[in-house]
Amino acid sequence: MSFPRNIFVLNTGRCGSTTLARACGHLTSHTAAHESRSHLTGPARLDYAPGHIEVDNRLAWFLGRLEQRWGDRAAYVHLTRDPEAVARSFARRRNPGILAAYRNGILLGAAWKTKELERIDLARDYVATVTANIETFLAGKSHVTAMSLESMAEDFPRFAAWIGARGDIAAGLAEIAQRHNASEA
Template identity: 65%
Template sequence: MCAASSTDVPDRVLVLCTGRCGSTTLARACGHLSNWSAAHESRTHLTGPDRLAYPPRHIECDNRLSWFLGRLARDWGDRAAYVHLTRDPEAVAQSFARRANQGILRAYRQDILAGAARRAPNRPLIDTCRDYVDTVTANIEGFLATRAHVMQMRLETLETDFDRLIDWIGAEGDLTAARAELMTRHNATSETGATP
């Protein structure tokens, strides 16, 4: 879904995702735009109204927004545009498995699935990672089903999808530098764990 013209798109673009799907790369690419600001997880430390107080002409990439969907609906609704950034679900789960003791996956394993480690100690880690990916994806899809301004993007087709995003929001800037960012793996996970 991406039917609106750039004149119809609201002046805040919120990128929703599971994480481990190119959100850092997308934010860095968007950082080369001259008529939009862009950031990655810039307000994660804030609470109350400040948490979702994004400035005009701003693109925010933040996987934790999937836990604020009720507040997004209330505070922004169709006054924001939404991008659902995805990647092959199994690749996302495998990447999370290599980072299981960090960030949002650690919180999901230890706190959201309260008592799971104790009650199901033999559950394979990858099953929990797949469950996280499925849960967050379903949350995002349910939220976006009722939104007016939605665009789908995939890590596997990010270069083409980035050009569609640029057209959709009427973005300008150093598009050569922006596209070069898309060729760099930012915040990548190695086969044995997080890269430094």
């Protein structure tokens, strides 16, 4: 594969995305960031510099535009974690963040208004929806790899080799050994 190529890490959130972005920050062959353009609209939202690794769970809602802008010219990582662990992590957060946006904006608050769904059920639905969006988007892509929070220490060196990365892999692994952005207990 010819690199540096832009790399987009697609994920649900609550699966080690902050940790992976920090680990990638130790690479000298690529720039890396977590949700660096999430506040932008229009073409600027997906206008990443060449050789950039972007880790942003909100990209799952921009897959059509990601296809139009980057398509198969980019490489993609599907970062996962056990879906039940992701749902539980979302459900226990004090600030529901994207889960509240999903409930109120995508589902129009119906589940909350009728009290039919508990927070954990809503989180499970969100995780299943985003995962399906990502899997469908990646099905036709040529440059795809998978990583998981549960095996990130083993996956990171493989990922770095896959993209031909240079930098301090050991420092990246040290980031992975730490908990970043963990949910409140």
